[in-house]
Amino acid sequence: MAENITYRQALHDTLRAELLRDENVLLIGEEIGAFEGSYKITAGLLDEFGPRRVRDTPICEEGFTGAAIGAAMLGLRPVVEIMTINFSLLAIDQIINHAAKMHAMFGGQVRVPLVIRTPGGGGQQLAATHSQNLEVFYAHIPGLKVVAPSTPADAKGLLATAVRDDDPVIFLENLALYNTRGEVPDDDHTVPIGTAAVTKPGRDLTIVAYSRAAVIALEVAHRLEEEGISAEVVDLRSLRPLDRPTVCASVRRTHRAVVLEDDWLSYGIGAEIAATIQEGAFDYLDAPVRRVAAAEVPLPYAKPLETAALPNAAALTRVIREVLDATGFTPRPTPGRTRLGDP
Amino acid sequence: MTSTTSGSQTGPDREHADRIPAADDTSGPEAEALRDYFRQMTLIRAFELRAAEMYTRAKVGGYCHLNLGEEATCVGLMAALRPTDYLFTTYREHGYALARGAEPGRVMAELFGRTTGLSKGRGGSMHLFDTRLRLLGGYGIVGGQLPPATGAALAISYRTAPGPDSEAVMCLLGDATTNIGAFHEALNLAAVWHLPIVYVIVNNQLGMATPVEAAAGEPDLFKRGCSYRIPGTRVDGGDVLAVRGAARAALEHARGRHRPVLLETVSYRLRGHSVVDPARYRSAEETQRLREKDPLPRFRARLIDDGVLTEEQAARIDAETEQEVIAAVEFADASPPPALEILFDHVYATQTANTPYGLPGDPLPCDQPAPPAPGGR
Amino acid sequence: MPQILMPRLSDTMEQGTLSRWLKHEGDQIHKGDAIAEIETDKAVMELEAYDEGQLTRTLVTEGTTVPIGTPVALIGEDVATESTPTPNVTAAGTASLAEAAAPAAPPAPPIPEPPYEATAPQADSQGEVRASPLARRLAREHGLDIEAIPGSGPGGRVVHADVEQAIADRGAPPAAAPWPAAPGPAALSPSAPLRRRPPAPTPAVGEEVDEIPISRIRLLTAERLIHSVRQAPHFYLTSVVDAEPLLAFRAETNAYLGEHADHISVNDLIVKACATVLRSHPELNASWGCTSIQRYRRIHIGIAVALDDGLTVPVIHDADRKPLTEIAREAHSLAEKAGTGHLSIDEITGGTFTVSNLGPYGIDHFTAVINPPQAAILAVGAAHPEPVVRDGQVVAGTVMALTLSIDHRVLDGATGAVFLADLKSLLEQPLRIVV
Known part of the structure; x- marks a missing residue:
């Protein structure tokens, strides 16, 4: 069975499914709770799962991204939303110098099962600082995984895989894709990372x-x-x-x-x-x-x-x-x- | 002597300083603990001096920062931690690893870059890590450890209720780190999320060569949590018992109420910022003054004065720890350097298709799926 | 101490071979002296002294090829104090890190300085065949010479389609798997069935094959002709000329000139005739310039001269304005210089049209490859007896075949035909050549 839904809905449904599936999964980000996310990906999830698992943060990308890394080191599986990829620059030390390094630099003794969801893209008249595509910064870094789905089905499949992966995954979304539609498999659909x-x-x-x-x-x-x-x-x-x-x-x-x-x-x-x-x-x-x-x-x-x-x-x-x-x-x-x- | 500021009504207990036991109690458990602290401090001193020597003999690469002058802080803080608590440290962390229980041989082996090292030779001096000891890393980026340590506390609060049995996190940082954005973001998060964490500012008076007064708008660093209503305490970092007492109180507060605490220990760096720093920015007089504040002879004299330790025992401890460090060097030197085959181990924890495993100059893997990952899960 | 550098002696020259020292260490040098012979990509030239003094040291041995700008000799009085060349500061600054880390090395050979100026852009396209990797592979698999396949892509790049065409033209059966099905990477492995083997095994050098080093002239000839064949779509027109009037005219003229002047050859007459006809047909006195056609106002006729090893084309400048005797004198002199490799740059550049005459070799008829960037070349066969029809009667005559090769990008067959008809008419009434 498959249903025709938007990219946004596919992300939402997958996050909900992963929250239901694994108690260790929690969402962290700015305005993802009461505001339901800047792009409404997390709509309704605060009501359903409560503030313990859908955690609004102060505006501090470095702080909450780093905190998610620390939580992941202790076995939680945080899914961080950074409002747009432009703001990930405020957290880039934590992403590149820490999340990407820990497993290797500490001799394989710790894992960082972390997903950072963030949309890139221009075209919405958001001007120079809010319209960038910086994924190459992260794609350059060994220790990170970077995925960039284009369809609702891949959004679902790759997000599910990313949440279950034991490495830090940068999950690139795009403002222009949220309303696009496509067939999405109903079942526990996953897409392997690293495959075109x-x-x-x-x-x-x-x-x-x-x-x-x-x-x-x-x-x-x-x-x-x-x-x-x-x-x-x-x-x-x-x-x-x-x-x-x-x-x-x-x-x-x-x-x-x-x-x-x-x-x-x-x-x-x-x-x-x-x-x-x-x-x-x-x-x-x-x-x-x-x-x-x-x-x-x-x-x-x-x-x-x-x-x-x-x-x-x-x-x-x-x-x-x-x-x-x-x-x-x-x-x-x-x-x-x-x-x-x-x- | 301690100073305390209470950002809220729930500050830590002020009466925490332990007292040297009376002379008639020289065989009880507390006296045994004191002798053990002396032994640990002596071990750290011997280890660090030997590490410096090994650096000059090119056995140790990269950067190498020593805890000389900080031994009482190392031992006092670690004495306050439970085995179930988590520790995040700075890059000046050999002494903390040793006081936490790491074998000197494995610490030295990490400095030597051997697979028997604490981080399997992948981290070096600045990146000691041991899951078993819940030592969750030395961190080479100033301030980089603060957000992850805060997140570790988040994981604890996610799973456990506050109470005397709760785990807690201790996160060390240097005095200059209090000026970094991550410090403020981390403290704020810990405050608003009610996290069981003790941030310890190890104030050795100098950020490399910059005095605290020149770097911090509020040089009373233990007060810098006030913006977040985080209570702060300052303690003499040269007094192992004072440090232990202050840390125990702070941890009790953190685990019992799931609230962050800021603790400042004041010590003196006896040498330069790192092995290669001759510290010419300090006058000879100042260096002499610092020598007089050296916590190790002070503690030794105190224990002997109080009858907890005899000269003979002290001399034996000196000799034994020296032998231990020599054995550590021998262990490190005898450990094989890592085989090149393990180069790509641990880049990723979950193996995925097409992960590049090429060495410089190797052809790109354009034809077949990447070979099975070496090592891996 | 003045250095003598490998000079840049042509627009396409990047390196030169010091073929012979004319002066030797210890010789006194005066300004203007020829110090050595330099073989460039176009000719053997003399290296002229710009300084006075004793030739204290020669830095390269005969037969050595060095980039232009490289010191080849030192002139100076003080041999004792400067027995080794001073290291060039610029060159030392460019030493790599590895070299810098190395212990002090023995005196290094002179390090070449960069060329005086950037290479002319056209040098690139003359020096190499442009072809897509796919085209190269396909040509290789089908045993085709990529250099012989005309390219239709940008800048004359040989693309897949061109090779397919060449395969079809040759009538070769297609590869086992029909194109465009992907042969897959296995096709490149030695055992893959798709790989076509060369027609015959190539004998190893040393057993049955002598390896002849390629001279600069040979290489340049090869490159220019490949370039021409690849770039210029050739179109051929042949006309047979009644040569009797021409031969008679030449005999008369030479008898008149006597022993005092260079005798006039058939070729001189043809050169002059071509120059004359080109004046009224400037379409042929032109070049393809990609975005425009370059039409030359002056007429400089090149004469193809065979060398022992290669080809050179000395030029008679303004041939349309020179009297026949002057053309004869120049042609004679140029041929001599060509034989000894002493043509100057001016004498081998600037041609706008070329005449290639294999008549002296007894060839009746041939087609010539255009000398780029010119648009046309005339191939002249031998004047030979043949039955001809004259006034309705078959009689014994003497004819000569002229074949014009034209670059079809620049002009069309009809234009070439009119030129050739006018040339034929002129050669059959040779008096008009000189009046």
């Missing part, structure tokens, strides 16, 4: 993306299908560990690759993907790997400027055409269109 998904098979080109960008990539790929261009979409889902074999296997089939990412271009996730492809699929490439990423500017407030700075479907489509043109590609009308889920 081919969300649409294709022959001619691979689009690699994650989080919001993976949704755009899928839309573009379906549209191109109507023009006889068969694009494959690889949704990374996990940024650390990164599923390099799935990316490389796809590019070996299609010979062309474009990365769509919401973060800034230089040193971004796409740079890692491009490096991976050149090493893992060098002899299969018919064109250089291209990246479609955010303009390298503190994101402006004014709408036209904000829109211009963010990667979108049009830019992705243009770059795909450039890559195809450069390799003498001619569209092939296909008798049956490939849809999501087709074998």
